[in-house]
Amino acid sequence: MKLKRGKAYRKLMNQYQVTFNFREPYQVLVDSQFVQDAARFKMDMVHLLKRTVQGEIKPMITQCDMRHLYNAEDKDEQLILQAKTYERRRCNHHELGEPLSSLECLSAVVGNTNKNRYVIASQDPKVREHMRTIPGVPLVYINKSVMIMEPMAASTHQHRDRDERAKFKAGLKGRRLAAQPNQKRKRDDEEGDSAKGHNEDSIVEGASRDARPQKKHKKGPKGPNPLSIKKPKKREASSAAAHGDCYKPDTNPEVAQEGGDSGKRKRRRKHKPKGEGGESRPTAEGEPDSS
Ligand SMILES: [Zn+2]
Numbered sequence: 001m002k003l004k005r006g007k008a009y010r011k012l013m014n015q016y017q018v019t020f021n022f023r024e025p026y027q028v029l030v031d032s033q034f035v036q037d038a039a040r041f042k043m044d045m046v047h048l049l050k051r052t053v054q055g056e057i058k059p060m061i062t063q064c065d066m067r068h069l070y071n072a073e074d075k076d077e078q079l080i081l082q083a084k085t086y087e088r089r090r091c092n093h094h095e096l097g098e099p100l101s102s103l104e105c106l107s108a109v110v111g112n113t114n115k116n117r118y119v120i121a122s123q124d125p126k127v128r129e130h131m132r133t134i135p136g137v138p139l140v141y142i143n144k145s146v147m148i149m150e151p152m153a154a155s156t157h158q159h160r161d162r163d164e165r166a167k168f169k170a171g172l173k174g175r176r177l178a179a180q181p182n183q184k185r186k187r188d189d190e191e192g193d194s195a196k197g198h199n200e201d202s203i204v205e206g207a208s209r210d211a212r213p214q215k216k217h218k219k220g221p222k223g224p225n226p227l228s229i230k231k232p233k234k235r236e237a238s239s240a241a242a243h244g245d246c247y248k249p250d251t252n253p254e255v256a257q258e259g260g261d262s263g264k265r266k267r268r269r270k271h272k273p274k275g276e277g278g279e280s281r282p283t284a285e286g287e288p289d290s291s
Contacts, residue, residue: 009149010054019160020136022117025056031102032068033123039079041145048147052140053119059086062109064099103127135159
């Protein structure tokens with residue numbers, strides 16, 4: 001039973017974490033009766049609270065509940081010393097002549113939303129009844145020396161369901177948005193060293209899927225560049241005839257750009273039949289353009 005309960009409590013606190021952003025150490029706000037009952041049953045309250053919420057805790061007590069301990073008929077100095085080690089939650093009711101009841105004080109501290117994410121450990125059924133109406137308030141109490149965490153209240157369930165639906169919708173939108181940049185990145189990687197300007201363009205062009213094939217078409221002619229490489233050769237050749245010095249530096253980059261064996265083969269074949277001279281080059285390499 002204990003193992004089962006532990007597992008259930010872990011799941012429960014995990015739900016509070018996911019839906020209401022609860023984080024360790026959990027702030028456990030204990031009321032005076034809870035502290036007294038734990039002592040009465042000789043329970044190690046802090047240790048058992050950790051075990052109940054399945055995590056580290058920060059025990060806290062309100063100023064009003066501290067005063068309840070002082071005002072108790074069977075005032076327990078030892079218990080007061082222990083409670084003094086808990087973090088004091090300033091409820092600002094200390095200026096009142098009498099402390100507020102645990103119900104009034106804790107209701108004020110928790111408010112309508114439990115924005116400080118308190119776990120409420122209370123022996124007062126009315127306190128727990130009120131807290132069940134507020135979404136996201138884990139409730140702990142002691143029953144016959146056993147520390148119990150209540151299952152999620154209906155209000156919390158409703159909130160959680162609403163929250164999950166909202167997250168699910170947001171998740172779908174998020175996936176759509178996230179998918180596009182990822183695909184762009186992949187494409188950018190494939191393009192490798194191709195000019196960064198294209199990538200920037202693709203980002204500007206943005207989301208529509210219609211833009212993707214267009215980009216590919218644009219990139220197609222730029223990639224191989226056969227025409228752009230060969231055409232200048234005619235001009236270079238003609239200019240080379242005029243300026244002999246300029247010719248050699250121009251040819252070297254051409255070889256580097258063509259790279260493959262096909263360029264070398266073409267030259268060899270065409271140089272041999274037509275014989276000597278740089279003048280044959282322009283005509284030989286010009287032929288593929290015309291064809
Ligand atoms: Zn108070």
